[in-house]
Amino acid sequence: MRTMTRRAMRGVGLLCAAALSLTACGSSDEPASDEAVSGSALRAALKEGGSITVWAWEPTLEKVVSDFQKEYPKVKVKLVNAGTGNDQYTALQNAVQAGSGVPDVAQIEYYALGQFALGKSLEDLSRYGAGEFKDDYSPGPWNSVAVDDAVYALPMDSGPMALFYNKKVLDKHQIATPTTWDEYLEAARALHAADPKAYITNDTGDAGFTTSMIWQAGGTPFKSRETDVTVDLTGDKGVVAFTEVWQKLLDEKLLAPIANWSDEWYKGLADGTIATLATGAWMPANFASGVEAAAGDWRAAALPQWEKGGEVSSENGGSSLAVMKDGKNKDLAYAFNEYANHSDGVQARIKAGAFPATTADLSSASFLDTAFPYFGGQKANEIFARSASQVPEDWSYLPYQVYANSIFNDSVGKAYVSSTTLADGLKQWQKAAVAYGTDQGFSVNK
DSSP: OOOSOOSOOTTTTOOSOSTTOGGGSSOOOSOOOOOOOOHHHHHHHHHHOEEEEEEOOOTTHHHHHHHHHHHSTTEEEEEEOOOSTHHHHHHHHHHHHHTSSOOSEEEEEHHHHHHHHHTTOBOOGGGGTGGGGGGGBOHHHHHHHEETTEEOOEEOOOOBEEEEEEHHHHHHTTOOOOSBHHHHHHHHHHHHHHOTTOBSEEOSOOHHHHHHHHHHTTOOOEEEETTEEEEOSSSOHHHHHHHHHHHHHHHTTOEEOOOTTSHHHHHHHHHTSBOEEEEETTTHHHHHHHOGGGTTTEEEEOOOBSSTTOOOOOBOOOEEEEEBTTOSOHHHHHHHHHHHHHSHHHHHHHHTTOOOOBHHHHTOHHHHTOOBGGGTTBOTHHHHHHHHTTOOTTOOOOTTHHHHHHTHHHHGGGGGTSSOOHHHHHHHHHHHHHHHHHHTTOEEOO
């Protein structure tokens, strides 16, 4: 599920990494165990019982916890909202560094997972057999939690992207739903010319959106293997493709200068000021609850393509559940994690509005046949499920992406409010990301 605080606070990305001392992040003096844990051992642990603490802000987990405790009455799960997104990451990192108060399970967004994995704060779930689950999840989420032979979390949900568009507005001005980003640019021009108060979309600069667009365009600007990191925000083909189109939208003032999740944003979605949104499949619930006045006007479509005839998508948002290495009861923690994300808990969360990362659910008839009254009865899950299968598998985030995102508006963000170009802003972002990584002990661009 998408969080409303994606812009990370400065400094959260610290990996407690001083000159490559990344293994010192955990507080436990016990060596990490790589001994395999059998299913019978997990069943025995559930039968014996105990207590675990789960840090998460995702609301559908409340039902999962309730169901889990009914099925395993000797297990007590304490669900704690330690803050949304970055607020929780700060608290989690502080607990790890202090060596006390670390939860057994923590919700971590995909882009932030590397921060804790490289810091040796997470249990490798492959010893529980989680590596066998690869084909059970869509590629985007799975490749965010699995690195080489290690599995650092189980996917909770996903955010395959789609183009949400106001059909009423586009029909009024006889503008076809764009299928390529070049067509999108032309639609933006036609719409704003027909109604100067209307914009194809809003954008004030967002790191998550920008990286998702680069991802769809075939970009791989971030690469890392342990402490070796590469950052290429200048010559990467996805970066070049994105900046070419988006710079024209900026130069021609075709983007509404309205921040996401603001009151003005909701108003713009309702009154036609904002005609489209390219975002994750978690968005329908936000339309239904926050843009009631436009019910029936909006529809979902496949994300426009960078090459005509292409079938490539991207991910935007989504979270995982990780078992913390310093947790007190790792076997029970993993059992809960598997229940929530690979067993009965998945259906409970889908019924409560979560968008699944599990391929079986994405392809099920009941899921695909779901009609969305808000979208005029459209079976939008068909579009979202297809999108989930079209996400390139070679994408990766920086191991300090949380920090990198926090300084996005200091560099790339300038292109939205000044004469700085996106290309120059991205170059500045790269320079800052390289400097920070080097200061933290990584070997960057070497």
